[in-house]
Amino acid sequence: MSIEVSPLVDNVKAFLAQPRPFLIDGKWIAARSGATFESLDPATGEVFATVSDGGEKDIDAAVESARRAFDRGWAQAPGAERARLLNRLADLIEAHAEEFAQLDSLDSGKPISLARLADVPTAIGHFRYFSGWATKLSGETIPVSVPGFLNYTVREPIGVVGLIIPWNFPVMFAAVKLAPALCAGCTVVLKPAEQTPLSALRLGELIQEAGFPDGVVNIVPGSGEIAGAALASHPDVDKIAFTGSTEVGRKIIAAAAGNLKKVSLELGGKAPNIVLPDADLDVVADAAADAIFFNQGEACCAGTRLLVHESCRRELVDEVAKRASAIKVGPGLQSDTQMGPLVSQEQLDRVGGYLESGLAQGARIVTGGGRPAGLERGYFLEPTVFEDVEASMTIAQEEIFGPVLTVMSWHDIDDLVQKANDTVYGLAAGIWTNDLKQAHALAARMKAGTVWINCWNAFDPGSPWGGYRQSGWGRETGRLGAEQYTEVKSVWVNMN
């Protein structure tokens, strides 16, 4: 049987053929140390690209470049000009969409179908959406009670911003951070994850083609411990916007303390997916499987904890397990692949550790738990469903970041709410029921930044995204997302 594999487009072949340098001050330059690192194809473990490896001096140079560009006038550029460039960039990504889908699929292992359907259009959507805010971020006139005084506020760009992003949605997270920062008039140093640096670097080429002034966007791949830490602690960086694990989020806060730079964080999650007894189980089974297994479960908003009423637990677990075992696992670039490999051996080992812990603590695997048949190489894992899970178990508390569903049951609404909120996280929650009154009442009791009622993974660049509790600080996307990159100045005028 022949399997259709998406052939690499010429631009991707050419891009991968050369070691990829950094973008600093509008120029493509190698690491000062000459160091490089290799990108591995998660489906085979083989090297397919080489990238310059950022050190402290490279980060210093990138920050200096961003500072110069800020001072040279990007901050004062008319909003309409920033909007024009953001729109131009969106058009260019659209024209090169397949390249981004291929680079992210190769680098992260994700199914190319998902990259085409979600990652790349979402990236384009963010540039278009935030181009609108470039002309609309405004202050207010405050009706102060001091006689004869005028008081008004203006929003100014925060300055130089370090953007540190993870490997699970590479070009998408680059856009989610770049678009609001640039629309607000900030200049940036983007550090993509070491596992997936390629699409950000290709984006850098299009940023130049779009005509952004040199130094407005600088891109320096490198390790978290060196390049990421250097950016987070840099005394001339005014803000860090980070997406990644809660553990690294804590390190970012500590590193930012030196110059008290502003910090926004989009961190981990352990989202409850709640099923009431009246829900349509066929619909829920499809949605529950999709909520956890899309992108190999490597998503902060993955529906990791299925909280199902005890009356329909058996039926729903069986239905979800049926769907899990039918998922076509394979290399990301293979057209019929529904779930790809995990991003790295390290991630596969980490998830494997959680499987062992679940079994050791008394949970039971209904389906999955092993390497899929016929996939001898690469970082593959079967879609896995655990039942007999107790809320106190490690697999019900910690973010697994892999294709592992934990199923728990509940008996009354207070028991449900207690279990749903019983983790340190608070990113997202889902509720399935035809009783909308109950759904709204439950939404009010969820400690989560986003609640999905009869849906999952509903997103829009206009809708705020972020976490309660240890899932983060601040809100990305929407007006709040753009405002996060501004300072508010209050101006008083004595009119007496």
Ligand code: ADP
């Ligand atoms: P994951 O757990 O999903 O791999 P991480 O939180 O480890 O995510 O990584 C997300 C991003 O944070 C990556 O770009 C990574 O290089 C970066 N990073 C990791 N450690 C640090 C650190 N100590 N300081 C700054 N950035 C870091």
